[in-house]
Amino acid sequence: MNKKIVYVVVCWNNSDIIGECLESLEKQTYSNSSIIVVDNNSSDNSVEFIEQKFPDVTIMKMNKNYGFSKANNIAINKILSDSSDVDYVGLINSDARLSETWAENMISFVTKKRNLACAQGTTLDYYNDSIIDSTHIYVSRNGSAVQGGWKKYYKGEFGPKKIFGVNAAAALVSCRFIKDQPRQKLFDESYFMYLEDVDIALRSTLSGWDNYLVPGARAWHMGSASTSKRSSSFSLYYTYRNNLGMLIKNFPVSVLIKVMPRLVKGDYLTIKHLRRTNQSRLIYTLIKGRVVSILRSPIYLIKHFSVTHHKINKKYLWALMINGF
């Protein structure tokens, strides 16, 4: 019980769903914890609702919508500067909830792993216990990010497994890893939305840290609850806009050279698929995203040189990029 964990939940007009999330955090059997909610200038009554129902929760009120990455970074900065005895940060989405023993299972597992950056359990669909939301995330050999296990049937607990990266819906991050990041910033704020957790996955795995899938740490996640109000072209645009930059920033050149032809082939196949499934209007979004990512690539080229020197064995990395573990 001597490791301290602080949960960080970002809220943006989520008053309808954040109640269950915070309730599950307060019910954790592992008691050496505290909760911070970062409110991205919600226009509904989220803040009043939390202040009333969950008085023990610390609320950080932002004066504008800083987005997911920056909001998390602000909270983590406060945690690290307030007290130096916090060992783990729990990143929990507002549309996720945890089982009672999540923290207990997690912490008993991660205390054995000195080299651990992030950890997650098998996250199931919020409304259907037999469908998986995610087990891990990874970048495949054609450069695209994949959410492992998505929409697959749950047939038994996975792990423990060393995985490529962790889905930020219900994740545990070690403060040792955060302190090792440039300027102690966990998330890269240049992505407005999408692929920030993949960026963390790449950064951690490529510099020799380990990410794990922990058996028994159960969480449930709705998936895209906050953005489902927008169209799917929003997510598609931002994914393609961020993808190239993420690859340029993180990958060593030799791996990038191997990925590029596969990336082009992947785009071609995606466009073909969109035409076949009568979604041709999204092709424009995809191309626009790619073009913008090429225009933004100098930013990430500069960031490439500030990233920690690559430590992972390149053959092992290439093998990891098939299934993510």
Place this chain on the structure above:
Amino acid sequence: MRINTFILKLFPASSGRRTILINALKRVGVPIGQPDLNYHHWFEQLERSKQSNSDNLKHRPLISIIVPCFNTPEYEFMEMVYSVDNQSYDNWELIIVNVSTEKNKFQYIDKASDIDERIKVFSADNVDIPTNTNFGIKHAKGDYIGFLDHDDTLTSFALYETVKIINNDPEVGLIYSDEDKVDANKRIYSDPFFKPDFSLELLENVNYITHFTIVKKSLIEKVEYMDAQCNGSQDYDLFLKIVDLGVSIVHVPLVLYHWRKTKNSTASNIFNKKYIFSSGKRALNQHINRLGLKGEVLILENLPGFYKSVYKNNDKITIVFLRQGSVIQQALYIRQWLKINGHNKRISKILVSSKLSLGDDVDPRISSFRHTHDLVDELKRSEGCSVFYNGFYKLNGSAKTWLDELVSSLEKKDVFSVSPIIIDKNNVIIGGGYYKEANEGNLRTILSGIKVGVDTPVGYSGFVRNVVAPNTSFFAIKNLNIGKSINSLLDPLEHSKIATKKHMRSVLWTHIHAIDLGHDIDFRSDYPALECGKSTYKLAQLPEIEEVAGE
């Protein structure tokens, strides 16, 4: 791979030119075409079905896995370490004995202890594999020791399955499992080896146990750890010592270990490492001594890693030719047999049916019997062993001492009967031993239809095996085990029941190949001129058998 697929595209599919090209390239050794992924997919399904937690185990002992690491390449090392780290069973420790001499390799091996607190790295000076391993065993705190090579991987359910066995049988001394191969560069699994349940005769033929093996630590201490003098076959020596302690040996019928196909492995340089075979021979000789018996171990030159362990005794041998074929056929056969084998001084009696007339002066050891059931009394009065012939067999390329070799397996007191492996003219196995089918319990011939001397997923087809019943038309048995009726020995199912009742086992001795000549023996091609009575017939001129019978 890219160049190969490009070349293939120049030749249209299903054309004769493409087949010729593929065969030519395969013979040269170029990896062409897609690898066979049948087994790989089967294994992935197995892994998915075994992905459960290990919560339902009552007894959770600490398992220490020992890995001596000498300049392990980084990719292989990472795969090995994470394969232990990702075990579903959690009470393990990984002892890495870092004996690397290259500085950068030493460093990343040393850092492995950061990955998990159960991984412990000890540095030492490199001596040889047994000494390095013993160093690791002495630092181990677990009750059980598992052995892992520095570039191989365990399946994620390996420790769970072995601890399940320990829960069922707390006194088990050694547990071994099946294994398969993993590609040098990718995670593609192939070439499984589904091992038989524990067989001492097979262990004396080849070290088939290899990986993945877990031994109780107290037993390793009892046999004084690994013997540095058996460097090259130190695990073989250890297993033989553990087996000779008489503890229970259990086989886990699951693939728990992936053996990496790399250029650094023993297999590719095996012809250069002759010290492996001499130390294996040494280990086997010590094993025979421990059993209190006399014997001889031969290294099989054309089969690296295989040995022939022949026990010695001076028992008298009785040969029994049961009535088969026509009178002339059998007479000719027996005369030819005596010409080839009659010199053996251990043959004390040759029993032949009274219906045959071989001639008066063929061999003084011949005596006749009227009915099969008379044989029991005859044999019970003699000591030693008997070899039963209930058909016509010709030995293929066997040594002159084949008869001594055949009965030598009976020297161990738990061995009921032995038979050689029965093949046809094309070297295809048609008999030799029976196994019991799982569902109905029918007896079927082991490896029937497979050529002798090829690798199969159930092992090399030339393995010496324990069988439920031997080939009952050509087998050897000790006279004191014969029992009440010869006919029950001649029926495989009855034979197996008698052996099981006595808690004994039968052996398929594959070092001797016997061709089944059937009943349509063509003496003309198989046997040269025979002496028959007082005249010599050249077999090309031998008239129809029926006509000669009247003579």
